[in-house]
Amino acid sequence: MRFSPKLNSLFSSVDLSGLDPDAWIIVEGGVSREEVKEKFLQAGTGFTSLAIQDLTSLCRWILGPLVDAKRVLGAPSRQEVLRRILSDREFVESMPQIRRLKRQRDFYKKLDLAVGAARMTYVSPLEREVQEERLAASMGPAILRVEMLVVIDAYEAWLTEHTAWDLPRLLLAAMAVLDTPEIPLDFPNRLLVLSATKGESRSEAFFEALGRRTQMERVFVADLLGTDFSSMERADSESALIGKWESWHTVDDACDRVGDALLHAYRSGELEKHGVLLPDLPAIRRSLKRSLAERGLLLKDPRDPTRLKWEESVKVALLPLEVVAKRFRYEEVLSFLHSNWVRLDAVPEVDFEEKRRLHQDVLDRGIRFGLESYTGEKLERLRASLGLLNDAFSARISISETAAFHLAWIRRNEDFEAWVHEFFTSVWERFEQDLAVLGDAKKKAPVLYWLERLKLRLADATPPFEKIQMENGVEIFRLGQTPLKYPEKLWCLALPPRYTTSDTGGDYFYSDREREILSGQFLVRSSYQDAEFRRKVLKFWILHADEVVFLDALYDWDGRERESLEPILQELGLKLECEPKYSYPRWRASYLHPHSAPPRQINLPPFLAPEIRASDLEAFSRCELQGLVLGRWRARDSRPSDLDIRGDSRGTLLHEAVRILMEVRSPEGSFGLTARGALDLAWEKRRPKGLFQGEKLAHFTKRKLVPILDAFMAAEKKYVQRSGTSVLALENPKLKYTVDFGPREDSSHRSSLLISGVPDRIDSHPDGIFIIDYKSGTDSPNAVQMTDLGYRLQMPIYALAAANYYERPVIGLQFVTLNRDATRARGIFFKQWNGKTAGSLTESRANNASLIDSAPDEVWGKIADQIEVHARRFVSGEILVKPKQTKPGQPYAECDHCFIRDACGQRRFLDDVAEEEGE
Numbered sequence: 046m047r048f049s050p051k052l053n054s055l056f057s058s059v060d061l062s063g064l065d066p067d068a069w070i071i072v073e074g075g076v077s078r079e080e081v082k083e084k085f086l087q088a089g090t091g092f093t094s095l096a097i098q099d100l101t102s103l104c105r106w107i108l109g110p111l112v113d114a115k116r117v118l119g120a121p122s123r124q125e126v127l128r129r130i131l132s133d134r135e136f137v138e139s140m141p142q143i144r145r146l147k148r149q150r151d152f153y154k155k156l157d158l159a160v161g162a163a164r165m166t167y168v169s170p171l172e173r174e175v176q177e178e179r180l181a182a183s184m185g186p187a188i189l190r191v192e193m194l195v196v197i198d199a200y201e202a203w204l205t206e207h208t209a210w211d212l213p214r215l216l217l218a219a220m221a222v223l224d225t226p227e228i229p230l231d232f233p234n235r236l237l238v239l240s241a242t243k244g245e246s247r248s249e250a251f252f253e254a255l256g257r258r259t260q261m262e263r264v265f266v267a268d269l270l271g272t273d274f275s276s277m278e279r280a281d282s283e284s285a286l287i288g289k290w291e292s293w294h295t296v297d298d299a300c301d302r303v304g305d306a307l308l309h310a311y312r313s314g315e316l317e318k319h320g321v322l323l324p325d326l327p328a329i330r331r332s333l334k335r336s337l338a339e340r341g342l343l344l345k346d347p348r349d350p351t352r353l354k355w356e357e358s359v360k361v362a363l364l365p366l367e368v369v370a371k372r373f374r375y376e377e378v379l380s381f382l383h384s385n386w387v388r389l390d391a392v393p394e395v396d397f398e399e400k401r402r403l404h405q406d407v408l409d410r411g412i413r414f415g416l417e418s419y420t421g422e423k424l425e426r427l428r429a430s431l432g433l434l435n436d437a438f439s440a441r442i443s444i445s446e447t448a449a450f451h452l453a454w455i456r457r458n459e460d461f462e463a464w465v466h467e468f469f470t471s472v473w474e475r476f477e478q479d480l481a482v483l484g485d486a487k488k489k490a491p492v493l494y495w496l497e498r499l500k501l502r503l504a505d506a507t508p509p510f511e512k513i514q515m516e517n518g519v520e521i522f523r524l525g526q527t528p529l530k531y532p533e534k535l536w537c538l539a540l541p542p543r544y545t546t547s548d549t550g551g552d553y554f555y556s557d558r559e560r561e562i563l564s565g566q567f568l569v570r571s572s573y574q575d576a577e578f579r580r581k582v583l584k585f586w587i588l589h590a591d592e593v594v595f596l597d598a599l600y601d602w603d604g605r606e607r608e609s610l611e612p613i614l615q616e617l618g619l620k621l622e623c624e625p626k627y628s629y630p631r632w633r634a635s636y637l638h639p640h641s642a643p644p645r646q647i648n649l650p651p652f653l654a655p656e657i658r659a660s661d662l663e664a665f666s667r668c669e670l671q672g673l674v675l676g677r678w679r680a681r682d683s684r685p686s687d688l689d690i691r692g693d694s695r696g697t698l699l700h701e702a703v704r705i706l707m708e709v710r711s712p713e714g715s716f717g718l719t720a721r722g723a724l725d726l727a728w729e730k731r732r733p734k735g736l737f738q739g740e741k742l743a744h745f746t747k748r749k750l751v752p753i754l755d756a757f758m759a760a761e762k763k764y765v766q767r768s769g770t771s772v773l774a775l776e777n778p779k780l781k782y783t784v785d786f787g788p789r790e791d792s793s794h795r796s797s798l799l800i801s802g803v804p805d806r807i808d809s810h811p812d813g814i815f816i817i818d819y820k821s822g823t824d825s826p827n828a829v830q831m832t833d834l835g836y837r838l839q840m841p842i843y844a845l846a847a848a849n850y851y852e853r854p855v856i857g858l859q860f861v862t863l864n865r866d867a868t869r870a871r872g873i874f875f876k877q878w879n880g881k882t883a884g885s886l887t888e889s890r891a892n893n894a895s896l897i898d899s900a901p902d903e904v905w906g907k908i909a910d911q912i913e914v915h916a917r918r919f920v921s922g923e924i925l926v927k928p929k930q931t932k933p934g935q936p937y938a939e940c941d942h943c944f945i946r947d948a949c950g951q952r953r954f955l956d957d958v959a960e961e962e963g964e
Contacts, residue, residue: 052529055264056084059237061096068235070097073248075241076266079346080529100248104215107222107230115478117210121502122479124153126209127160129483130199142189143196146553154505156553160197163554164213165245166569168220172246176563183562193554209482216251223254232259240265241527242578246568266527287592290614290621292599296539297332298629299596303536304336306594307519310534311342320520320532322540322586327351328602329539330521337519345518352508358465359503361385363496365454366447369438370493373431374414375407375686382407385460387430403427404683409734411686418738438492444480447495448473468509472502527582535590539598542608545580545616546572584617595621645949649922652677657919659782659802662912663839665919668928668939670949672919682944684735690746691735696821699863700805701727702754703819704775706761707806712771714762720754721747752865760867768886770808770815773851779803780846784916798916804843812878813856815886816844825860825871827894832873832904835911836929840872842912845905854901857886871895873904 060067072078081097095106105112118126131137137144146152167173173194180187204214222228236259238252243265255261293299303321310316323329331351337343353359361384367377381387382400389403390396403424412418416435419428437450452473455466476499480486522528524544551557557572564571587593597610614621627633647670657676665672674680684691690698702723709717718726724747736742764770784798806817818840830836844855859872870889874896878886889896897904926949928939940946 052084055237056081056088059235061085061092062090064093066092066096067233068237069095069103069233071103071236071238072097072099073238073240073244074100075525076239076527077529081239084529101212101215104212104219104251107219108215111218112210112215113208116208116482117215118479118482119475120154120157120505121476121498122209122482123157123161123211124501125479125483125498126203127156127196127200128153130196130203136199140192140195143192146189156196159193159553160200161211161213162552163193163197164201165247166555166563166567168217168247168250172567176567176569179566180559180562184559187559190554207482207484213247216247220251220254223251223258230258234260236261238263242574244568245570249568266529286587286590288587288595288619288621289593289624290595290597290610291624291626292597292609293626294598294628295600295632296329296598296602297336298626298632299538299598300329300332300336301629301631302596302626303333303538304340304342306536307337307342308340311517316517316519318533319536320522320534321536321538322522322524323538324541324544325350325523325525326539326602327354331355332602333521333538343515343518345515345520347515347518348508348510350508353503353506358461359468362451362455362461362465362469363499365434366438366451366492366496366499368431369434370491370496372414373416373419373435375412378412378419378427378431379404379407381430382427385458386454387427389426401683405681408683408686411733411735411737413686413737441489441491442495443487443489444473444477444485444495447492448477464509472499472506476502522586525579525582528585531586531589533590534592535586535594537586537593537595539602540595540610540613542610542613545576545583545613580616587617587619597623645926647673647924647926649673649677649924651922652920656799656801659800659839659842662800662842662915662919663837666835666838666911666915666929668943668949669918669924670926671928671939671943671945673924674945676919680945686735686737688737688742690733692822694733694735695750696819696863697731698724698727698733699750699753699821700819701731702750703757703863704805706754706758707772707775710761710765710772712765714765716758720751720758724750724754753863753867756865756867757861757863760861760869764869767881767883767888768808768810768815769884770810770886772806773809773814774804774807776803776805778850780843780850782842782846782849782912784913786913786917798920800842800846800912800916802839802843802846804840804847807847807851810856810878810886811884813854814847814851815856816840816847816858818843818858818860819863820860821863825862827871828873828897828904829894832897832907832911834929835915838908838912838915841908844873845909845912848905855905856901859887873897875901875904 059070061070070081072081078097078099082092085092085097094102098106101117105114105117131143131147146156149155167176177190180190201214204210210218222230236255238261240263243249244252252261252263256263291299291302293302307316307319307321310319321333323333327350330349334344334349364377364381364384364386368381371377382403387400388396389399403426406421406423407419407427410418410421416428416431419431437454438447442450452466452470455461455469477486480488520532524540551560555563555569560569561571561573563569564574595610595614598607601607609623611623661672661676664675702720705723705726706716706718706720711717716723728743728747733746736746779801780803781799781801784800786796786798804816805819808815808817826837831838831841840858840860844858848855856878857872857874859869859874862868862871869887870893872887872895874887874889874893876896876898878884879889879896881888887896
């Protein structure tokens with residue numbers, strides 16, 4: 046990096062050394078104070094804090110004991126003052142525009158900026174009055190500005206009453222001291238002021254007063270840099286500018302292009318000659334950091350303005366306050382459970398499993414909020430930790446107590462880095478100091494009040510200071526920063542197309558048009574002046590570099606289409622041809638049309654457990670990956686509680702109610718209980734999991750389920766009277782079916798596999814037994830799917846196992862759907878037991894896919910073959926990631942409600958036999 050020759054000459058004439066330096070440098074906003082410090086430190090010059098300071102520090106020095114540093118308000122405190130002023134209903138009663146604006150997001154932040162900017166445009170009430178008359182004559186009365194003037198007067202009265210300070214008030218008071226010769230001020234021999242551009246009325250009046258008391262040299266950095274901004278005259282007239290303009294698809298593509306170039310420069314030892322100029326947008330900075338990190342590069346200044354927003358340590362540190370403030374709501378409690386605040390076991394794997402079980406138990410219980418809800422044997426360990434939080438933060442407490450408790454909790458957690466405690470200590474201390482100014486140091490409030498105020502402060506807080514800077518890091522510069530040094534090769538990344546137009550829209554006090562009117566007669570900065578200054582600074586970057594590369598993009602960081610950079614390049618006098626680059630290779634595949642993906646296969650060691658459940662093979666017969674995840678890996682979806690009953694809980698509850706009804710069913714098909722009575726008994730035995738607790742929700746849920754049970758009872762009565770069957774077993778016995786694989790040469794593979802399970806119901810018929818399964822959710826399979834495809838094999842397994850157990854033939858199986866239609870049209874039905882005559886088990890039409898005319902022995906033989914084929918694949922470990930095709934044109938029948946759908950990639954890839962995803 047190079048400094049301007051004139052800048053080097055200027056700084057070499059300034060002596061900052063010693064405890065009592067001969068000169069001071071005052072750095073205004075828009076100029077980097079860190080760059081000034083860096084220049085002197087590189088020259089080996091040490092200096093005190095007074096040697097290089099900002100405008101606020103200078104005003105405080107002039108006022109001396111009149112200003113207590115603790116009473117100089119920051120942005121959060123100023124916003125708190127404005128919030129307090131506008132909380133007076135009588136005060137805002139006559140302000141319709143202010144009341145309307147209060148509904149906007151970040152209203153108080155915008156109001157604070159508008160109040161500060163408005164007060165900088167005038168020095169005295171008389172000047173403000175003259176400005177108002179000028180605007181009234183040109184544009185007529187402005188209702189909002191009249192209301193804003195009332196707010197400003199109230200705000201300044203509050204500052205005076207409470208002896209509080211902000212920059213506009215400091216400037217006014219410092220001018221009064223400077224204009225009083227009787228007050229001695231020990232200025233150094235030389236005062237050098239570095240300004241980005243000419244200020245507005247109040248700051249300019251301050252510098253005039255300062256010049257009358259001491260020898261002051263004010264330098265505008267743009268003039269100091271020595272470039273003729275009225276033309277494209279080069280800083281080094283002997284060298285020609287090398288310029289390129291590349292247009293990429295997105296900003297991410299452009300960032301990867303920069304990353305490649307900087308990596309090459311680093312390997313060749315020329316990284317210090319490069320610099321990146323980018324807008325002050327967090328998304329652009331994060332994308333660039335991502336690109337550099339992937340290539341092993343770091344920023345020279347690692348400070349990240351967005352760190353507090355994305356830093357997980359900050360979010361975790363706030364969890365104890367969040368939990369109590371939100372009344373132990375389950376979302377915050379679960380986050381607290383999975384964080385490093387809770388330790389259930391020293392072994393990480395065991396600790397994870399215990400937390401997973403507690404997580405599921407909280408969801409199953411339907412807990413919403415309240416500490417008393419987390420009771421019971423399983424949740425006692427979690428409740429103990431929550432109880433400690435409740436003891437610390439539940440009562441109305443003061444800011445000092447809140448800070449002390451919170452910092453104590455952070456100290457006791459060894460997983461936090463040292464900077465976390467230091468950062469929150471400084472934030473809480475500043476918070477307490479500001480409240481002392483506001484007169485609320487002893488105020489007691491719920492922890493939610495302190496938490497919300499703390500979050501507002503964190504949104505505007507300065508990120509933690511990084512003590513280490515990377516010597517071989519990448520140098521970045523922000524647009525709007527007046528440069529003191531410049532790179533030889535400049536990368537202009539994602540330059541805003543309208544950067545030089547300064548289309549700001551004004552603020553609550555002055556619009557752009559009003560500022561333009563005032564700027565002709567008063568020291569009020571207009572958007573035109575802002576645009577001219579931005580244009581000058583941008584020209585400086587270009588004219589001092591040997592090579593400039595503009596990296597444009599068709600789409601911005603947020604996905605919106607960007608305008609071309611051509612107008613701004615023409616405005617700067619650059620004639621460059623756009624070189625389209627499209628997309629970076631690493632992203633190109635994501636822009637292409639997805640092609641058919643080949644079948645994907647997972648190869649695992651053989652499954653050696655001696656027994657599996659019928660439900661495991663059921664899932665495997667639907668989709669092999671689903672069977673692997675659910676059956677072999679035992680993974681389950683942790684579904685949150687809701688106002689409506691969860692699908693699995695609904696099925697469990699209905700199954701239990703039907704079982705109770707079947708126990709009291711007479712041989713003629715009448716029931717000894719009503720549907721509501723059976724549901725109440727089932728509710729006591731199998732209270733629904735995942736349903737928010739509450740009597741109203743319970744009553745509402747039962748009202749929806751009772752008609753389903755009524756429909757079941759009516760259909761069951763018709764079935765019994767027609768078929769003449771009796772109940773042989775209800776959820777009993779545990780059936781077992783053995784699959785014989787035959788002799789194996791490899792002793793590591795078994796010769797058989799035991800499959801076990803319990804059917805919902807088995808009915809006895811004079812000709813054999815009839816297997817019934819209750820379904821409350823998805824569609825059930827038909828006979829063709831089960832026999833020809835081996836699709837959903839749980840019920841066929843029960844049929845073969847029941848035949849062996851009871852030594853009676855199975856004459857059919859049926860899925861009974863528990864809905865308001867009481868559907869019984871799916872299963873395996875044989876024609877000899879179908880019809881309306883007495884003894885018929887089913888009453889289906891001839892075109893029903895579940896009705897077959899083959900002999901039962903032939904059907905069960907085909908079923909046994911399908912079970913053996915699927916069992917062999919289950920234990921082999923060779924998993925084909927491909928859902929089973931149940932119908933032509935519907936290859937993804939299982940995917941609509943599958944919770945592992947994202948894991949298999951079905952959302953991203955197409956199947957071989959389908960042209961598009963079957964959604």
